[in-house]
Amino acid sequence: MQKKTAYSFPEEILEHVFSFILSDKDRNAASVVCKSWYEIERWCRRKIFVGNCYAVSPTMVIRRFPDIRSIELKGKPHFADFNLVPDGWGGYVLPWISKMAGAYPWLEEIRLKRMVVTDESLELVAKSFTNLQVLVLFSCEGFSTDGLAAIAASCKNLRELDLRDSEVDDLSGHWLNHFPDTYTSLVSLNISCLGSDDVSFSALERLVGRCPNLRRLLLNREVPLDKIANLLSRAPQLIEFGTGTYAAELRSDVYSNLAEAFCNCKELKSLSGFWDAVPAYLPVIYSVCSRLTSLNLSYAPIQNPDLTKLVSQCPSLQRMLVLDYIEDSGLEVLASSCKDLQELRVFPSDPFGEEPNVSLTEKGLVAVSSGCPKLQSVLYFCRQMSNAALVTIAQNCPNFTRFRLCLLDPKIADYRTLQPLDVGFGAIVEHCKDLRRLSLSGLLTDCVFEYIGMHAKKLEMLSVAFAGESDLALHHVLSGCESLRKLEIMNCPFGDKALLANAAKLETMRSLWMSSCSVSLGACKMLGQKMPRLNIEVMDEKGPPDSRAESDPVDKLYIYRSVAGPRFDMPPFVWTMDEDFASELS
Amino acid sequence: TCSYPAESELELGLGLSLGGTTGKTKPATATSSWGECGRILTAKDFPSVVSHRTKNGGPSVSVSGTKRAAESVSHEGGSPTGVSGSSQVVGWPPIRAYRMNSLVNQAKSQRADEGDSGIGEKDKPKDALKKKLNYNGNKISSTTTTVNEKGHLGFVKVNMDGIPIGRKVDLNAHSCYQSLAQALEDMFLRSTNSVGAEKEQLTKASKLLDGSSEFVLTYEDKEGDWMLVGDVPWRMFVSSVRRLRIMRTSEANGLGIHKKSMANHSCFSFSVSESCYSFVAAPRFHDSNERQRSKPI
Numbered sequence: 001m002q003k004k005t006a007y008s009f010p011e012e013i014l015e016h017v018f019s020f021i022l023s024d025k026d027r028n029a030a031s032v033v034c035k036s037w038y039e040i041e042r043w044c045r046r047k048i049f050v051g052n053c054y055a056v057s058p059t060m061v062i063r064r065f066p067d068i069r070s071i072e073l074k075g076k077p078h079f080a081d082f083n084l085v086p087d088g089w090g091g092y093v094l095p096w097i098s099k100m101a102g103a104y105p106w107l108e109e110i111r112l113k114r115m116v117v118t119d120e121s122l123e124l125v126a127k128s129f130t131n132l133q134v135l136v137l138f139s140c141e142g143f144s145t146d147g148l149a150a151i152a153a154s155c156k157n158l159r160e161l162d163l164r165d166s167e168v169d170d171l172s173g174h175w176l177n178h179f180p181d182t183y184t185s186l187v188s189l190n191i192s193c194l195g196s197d198d199v200s201f202s203a204l205e206r207l208v209g210r211c212p213n214l215r216r217l218l219l220n221r222e223v224p225l226d227k228i229a230n231l232l233s234r235a236p237q238l239i240e241f242g243t244g245t246y247a248a249e250l251r252s253d254v255y256s257n258l259a260e261a262f263c264n265c266k267e268l269k270s271l272s273g274f275w276d277a278v279p280a281y282l283p284v285i286y287s288v289c290s291r292l293t294s295l296n297l298s299y300a301p302i303q304n305p306d307l308t309k310l311v312s313q314c315p316s317l318q319r320m321l322v323l324d325y326i327e328d329s330g331l332e333v334l335a336s337s338c339k340d341l342q343e344l345r346v347f348p349s350d351p352f353g354e355e356p357n358v359s360l361t362e363k364g365l366v367a368v369s370s371g372c373p374k375l376q377s378v379l380y381f382c383r384q385m386s387n388a389a390l391v392t393i394a395q396n397c398p399n400f401t402r403f404r405l406c407l408l409d410p411k412i413a414d415y416r417t418l419q420p421l422d423v424g425f426g427a428i429v430e431h432c433k434d435l436r437r438l439s440l441s442g443l444l445t446d447c448v449f450e451y452i453g454m455h456a457k458k459l460e461m462l463s464v465a466f467a468g469e470s471d472l473a474l475h476h477v478l479s480g481c482e483s484l485r486k487l488e489i490m491n492c493p494f495g496d497k498a499l500l501a502n503a504a505k506l507e508t509m510r511s512l513w514m515s516s517c518s519v520s521l522g523a524c525k526m527l528g529q530k531m532p533r534l535n536i537e538v539m540d541e542k543g544p545p546d547s548r549a550e551s552d553p554v555d556k557l558y559i560y561r562s563v564a565g566p567r568f569d570m571p572p573f574v575w576t577m578d579e580d581f582a583s584e585l586s
Numbered sequence: 587t588c589s590y591p592a593e594s595e596l597e598l599g600l601g602l603s604l605g606g607t608t609g610k611t612k613p614a615t616a617t618s619s620w621g622e623c624g625r626i627l628t629a630k631d632f633p634s635v636v637s638h639r640t641k642n643g644g645p646s647v648s649v650s651g652t653k654r655a656a657e658s659v660s661h662e663g664g665s666p667t668g669v670s671g672s673s674q675v676v677g678w679p680p681i682r683a684y685r686m687n688s689l690v691n692q693a694k695s696q697r698a699d700e701g702d703s704g705i706g707e708k709d710k711p712k713d714a715l716k717k718k719l720n721y722n723g724n725k726i727s728s729t730t731t732t733v734n735e736k737g738h739l740g741f742v743k744v745n746m747d748g749i750p751i752g753r754k755v756d757l758n759a760h761s762c763y764q765s766l767a768q769a770l771e772d773m774f775l776r777s778t779n780s781v782g783a784e785k786e787q788l789t790k791a792s793k794l795l796d797g798s799s800e801f802v803l804t805y806e807d808k809e810g811d812w813m814l815v816g817d818v819p820w821r822m823f824v825s826s827v828r829r830l831r832i833m834r835t836s837e838a839n840g841l842g843i844h845k846k847s848m849a850n851h852s853c854f855s856f857s858v859s860e861s862c863y864s865f866v867a868a869p870r871f872h873d874s875n876e877r878q879r880s881k882p883i
Contacts (some may be wrong), residue, residue, distance in 0.1 A: 009701055082677040083741060087752045165684055193684070275688070299688055321761065349689065351679050439680075465678060490677055514679070 004074035011036075015044045026051050041420040046070060051117065051485075051510050053091060054535065057564040058099035069108045070134075071100070075115035077558055078463075079488055081139065084556070086541060088571040091115045093140075094124070095569075109134035110159075116140070118168075122147030126154035138163040144169035145194075152178035159213075160188040170195045176203035181210070188216035192242050192273065195220070195221040198506055201227060208232040218242030221275045229257035236264045243273030246300065250280045260282040272296035272321075289313040293340075296321040298347050308333045318374075319343040320456050324381065331364030335371025343377040344368055351408055362389035369396040370409070377402040384415040385442055390424025400432040404439035410466040411492075413443040416475070420444055426451035429459070436483075439463040449473035453480020461486040474498035476503045488513040495553075496523035503531055511560035519557050522550035527559070528577030535562045536577035545575055650753070683741050746774045746832035757824050763816050764806050767803060774832060802838045814838070 018041055021027055047070040050056060075091025076113075084572075091113045100107060107129045119141045125132065132155045136142075145168060151158070152175055164413065176199060186207065191199060199220055208214060214235050223231075223244030232238070248254060249308075258281065262268070268288050277300035292314045297307070298321040307322070308330040316339040326334070334341065346364070350357045355564055358586055362385045368373060375397050385407055391547075406547040421442040429435060429452050436458055444467035452459070453476035460483050468474070475498035477487065487509065494580055495518040500504075506512055519536070524545075528536040539556035566576040708770075745752040753773055760766045803815040807826040815823070815830070 078675060081682045082680050083683055083754065084677040087743070087754055150686075165682065298685070347681070347685065348679065351681060351689070352685075381681075408680055410675075410678055463680070465680070491675070 011040050015360060016038050018044050022047070043067065047109075048072070048372070050074070052108055052560050052562075053093075053096065053568050055131055055510070055560060055562045056565065058096045058377040060564065062099060062103040064391035066103070067106070068100075068104050068576060069106060070111075071096075071104075071107065072111040072113075073115060074092065076114045077488065077511060078486070079490065079513055080114055080116075081514065082443065085249050086539070086571075086573060089539075089574065090567065090569050090571070092569060093117050094121045094519055097121045097124050097128070101328055105129070106131055108132060111136040111138070112140055112141065113138040116142040118142050119147035120146055121151070123150040126150040130154070131157055131537060134160040134511040135166070136160065137160070137166045139165045141167035144171045145173070145175040146171055149175035149178040152176065152183075155407070156183060157185060158182075158183075160183055160216075161186070162188060163193050163552060164190050166193050173200040174203065176200055176207055178208055179203075181332060183207075184210050185213065186211040187213050188240075189214070190216070190218040190242070191220050192218040195222070199223070205231060205234065211235075212237070214238065216240040217245045219273060221245050221273075224248065225258070225281065226251075226254045229254070229261040232261035232265060237267060239267050240270035240294075241265070241268060241270070241273075242296075244275065246274045246277035246281060248278075248281070250278075255281065255284060257436060259287070263287040268292075270294035270296075270319075274300035274302075276300075276384040277302050282306055282310055286313055290315065290409075294319040298323055298345065301325065301349070304330055312337050314338065315340075321345040321347070323347050323349045324358045326351055326364070327359045328364040328367065329359070331360075332367045332371075335367040338372065339367055339372060341368065341372040344372075344375065344376050345379040346381060347379075348381040348408060349561065352403065356383050362386055365389070366392055366396075369393040374399070376400060379404045379406075379439075381406045381408060383408050384412070385424065386414045386416045387419060387421055387424035387427075388414075390421065391427040394424075394427040394431040398431045400428070401434055403428055403432065403435060404437065404463070405441055406439065407441040410441055411443050420447070422447040422451065426455075429455040434458055437461045440467055441465060446473040446476070447468055449476040453477055456481050458483050460484065464489045464492055466491045468492050471495050484508075485510045487511075489515070489517060491516040493518055496520050499523060500526065503527055503534075506534055506559055507531065507561050509559065509561065513556075513558050515556040517557070518553045520551050521545050521554055522552055523578045524557060525550070532547070532578070533561055533563065535560055538575045538577060539573055540575075541573045656736070671755055687741070722845070742829050744830040744832065745768060747834045747837070749774065757832070762820050763823075766815075770803065770830070770832065800835055802831050803830065804833045804837050804838060 008134070018027070018030060022224045023028060024047075027041060027045060028178065031038045042064050043066060045065050046068060047066050048061060048065060049072045050061070051074050053073045053075050073093065073096060075093070076085050076089060079085060080089070091114060093112055101124055108131055110125065111134065115137075117137055122143055127150075130456075135151060135155070135158065140163075143166075148161075148163075148168070149172075151161070189207075195511050199222065201223065204219075204223075208217065208231055215238060217235060217238055218230075218240070219231075219242055221244050221524040225244070225248040228243055232241070245523075262285050263290065268576075269291055271285065271288065271292060273296055277297070279302060282302065289310070290313065293316055295311075295314060295317060296319075296570065297310075300307075300323065302310070303325040304327055307326055310465075311317075311320070311322075311326070311330060312333050315337055317334075320334065320338070320341060320342050320343070322330075322345070326346065329570065334344075346360065358441055360382055363384065365378070365380050365382070366389050369392070376399055378400065379402075382405075385405065390405075412425070413419060422445055423443070425438075425440055429438070433455075435456055438452070438456065438459055438461070442465070446469050449468060449472070452462070456462075459481050462477060462484065464483070464487075464578070471494055473492070474489075477484070478498060479502055484505075489512075492514075494514065499519060501524055523534050527534065537558045537560075538554045539558065541552060542555070545554070567580050570576065611742075681792065741754045741756050743752050744755050755766070755769060755773065757766070804812050805815050805823070806812050806828045808828055810828075812831070
């Protein structure tokens with residue numbers, strides 16, 4: 001008779017238990033308990049997040065997880081957003097789609113960020129995944145409206161199509177017509193990135209009219225203001241809406257239609273768009289303002305007093321994106337009106353101007369930090385800062401999870417004491433124990449990095465530019481920040497020593513980006529030789545590295561851990577430093 | 587998604603300083619010179635400057651700090667690194683290209699509409715007769731837009747025939763055609779990356795704008811038409827360009843060119859002072875005209 005131990009557990013029960021475990025971290029933890037848990041877990045995992053598409057190959061993912069329904073992939077490094085990664089670098093999704101087409105016929109959700117998506121890929125998606133419900137292309141490029149047409153035509157169960165910030169080649173506005181008349185399941189549509197002629201308005205109107213579950217609609221800039229009322233009247237159930245251009249000659253019929261349309265959207269909580277906004281039409285949204293939890297005016301050239309007046313009517317705001325036209329005075333009003341504020345982003349209206357064009361200083365941020373106890377996430381562009389202000393902000397907001405400060409002059413000192421801003425940022429990391437993301441700017445010495453290494457134990461992502469004096473700074477971060485996953489550095493005097501001394505740390509991180517620093521080619525080669533599970537990619541558009549001395553600094557360096565080995569889809573200006581490379585040249 | 591093996595394996599193999607996370611320095615053993623090749627350094631190789639620093643920064647720090655700060659202050663917003671105005675550092679300030687282009691569009695339309703009702707920049711050549719080249723089967727769109735395209739200003743894509751990898755060029759960094767052409771020549775023709783056949787091709791293609799090369803510089807405007815670069819005033823070009831293509835001359839026959847005879851539109855008149863594109867007025871334009879005239883009917 002077979003003896004069953006008291007500890008054996010039927011697989012079905014374990015599987016059922018695992019179905020409640022949703023976070024990747026927990027799933028990963030469960031999978032390493034023992035072999036049988038590993039097996040059970042891998043068969044019932046349905047959702048995969050791959051933070052770096054080159055860290056693992058599609059074949060490996062499919063081999064381990066045979067039945068995935070939802071996948072999220074990220075491609076290019078974050079600094080690609082700021083044009084630091086030349087075109088052609090990589091991040092192609094086609095190899096993934098091709099492999100998954102056969103392996104995951106029941107795939108429901110595809111989310112891609114900073115990847116190159118071609119029409120061919122989209123056509124393959126349309127053909128292979130008949131049950132596709134969610135397609136999110138965040139900051140992607142390489143496709144046109146032809147690819148979108150294929151998706152529209154085939155994906156009968158599509159609920160969410162989000163092209164957020166992607167670059168789409170516009171060939172025809174008629175892709176929307178490819179949604180069949182029988183298609184009514186749209187819940188979320190974000191086409192805010194599309195250019196002109198990309199959207200046939202009548203097709204859009206019909207689509208909106210026949211989708212009763214549509215909750216989120218973000219239009220592109222080209223949709224004129226006088227068409228909005230009609231559109232909104234077909235979708236009064238919207239929760240989130242993004243206008244097109246918010247400028248037109250003031251006409252009383254347009255005005256009143258708009259006001260009425262907005263008034264009828266009783267569930268509207270989030271507004272965005274507002275390109276080219278003119279003050280005349282702002283009051284039409286007043287009826288919605290009291291309910292608004294999210295407001296994105298960062299494309300609206302509205303200034304005070306109109307801007308402040310609008311903000312003062314939105315007491316429920318949790319998320320506010322705005323241009324620096326709001327000025328310190330407007331932020332003070334925000335601080336006193338919006339006690340639920342959690343996230344604030346202030347963008348510069350004139351980033352390259354020599355002189356400030358608005359009165360937005362550190363005082364605005366101090367005011368918000370003081371008035372908004374729930375403030376957690378900040379992105380703030382301004383022209384002056386002081387250590388005292390940063391210390392105050394840190395003390396006011398110990399709950400910060402994301403803090404990104406961008407001083408437009410990247411090496412500017414404390415304007416009051418002329419000291420570096422080390423102490424200020426030090427206070428941030430010391431007080432904000434849950435800080436996960438930090439971006440530094442201003443005049444900074446190695447000191448601030450010592451503070452970061454000492455205090456920022458939960459920090460996962462750090463962005464650094466024009467800071468520090470020596471390798472010691474980098475060493476502090478790499479040796480002290482236990483939770484560090486992503487580190488991106490530009491224009492800092494960091495070289496080989498810190499990297500080589502902390503080589504093992506790099507395997508615990510997703511990636512490291514260093515551009516215009518002082519890392520030598522020799523060090524890169526050494527890392528490549530010694531660390532087979534890291535891909536050391538050197539990017540240089542001037543020519544192959546073997547034409548230069550070992551001590552020459554590399555232009556751009558991107559290091560990431562990978563179990564897939566070096567990639568083979570690199571453009572001519574990217575070289576992988578692996579064992580083969582180093583031995584070839586020695 | 588994958589779990590990683592214990593780090594101890596790695597530690598034994600390479601002798602790396604994995605204890606560095608606690609910030610403690612290892613007891614000093616025999617020090618070695620930095621000059622040794624192939625040895626991975628550990629934390630103990632660092633000069634122990636850390637202990638001498640105070641929280642407020644030691645005197646050595648403040649001296650250099652003050653010096654840099656003074657420079658910053660005296661330049662009134664400009665920094666010693668020259669990050670201001672036209673001499674921009676790539677990647678700074680960290681603003682997405684999408685937003686950057688949107689800002690520039692805004693600035694342009696605000697300047698254009700002083701005292702206006704606030705509508706975006708109006709289209710200029712509404713009834714311009716242009717020769718349209720049906721490129722790659724693009725639908726020829728005749729609708730005009732009243733709002734500037736995102737992406738027309740700032741960075742635009744550039745592709746060159748025969749080179750699979752496209753690039754991007756920042757139009758804001760240039761003030762005339764010659765400067766743009768120079769930049770593109772540098773980008774595509776001077777690089778040593780190309781292999782084999784491409785190299786030969788590239789050495790032939792120089793001087794993109796004066797008609798002496800095998801390639802011409804063309805652009806797609808916001809109405810989807812492909813035009814020869816250099817025909818219109820620079821500012822007008824910048825406001826209507828969507829993307830660029832360095833095209834083989836053989837394919838560029840019949841490419842759209844604005845007729846100078848459209849007298850109604852003052853924007854077509856070439857100001858004599860813009861000497862930048864006087865070289866454009868010469869060979870290319872006339873050549874293509876002549877070619878067309880000599881075509882058998």
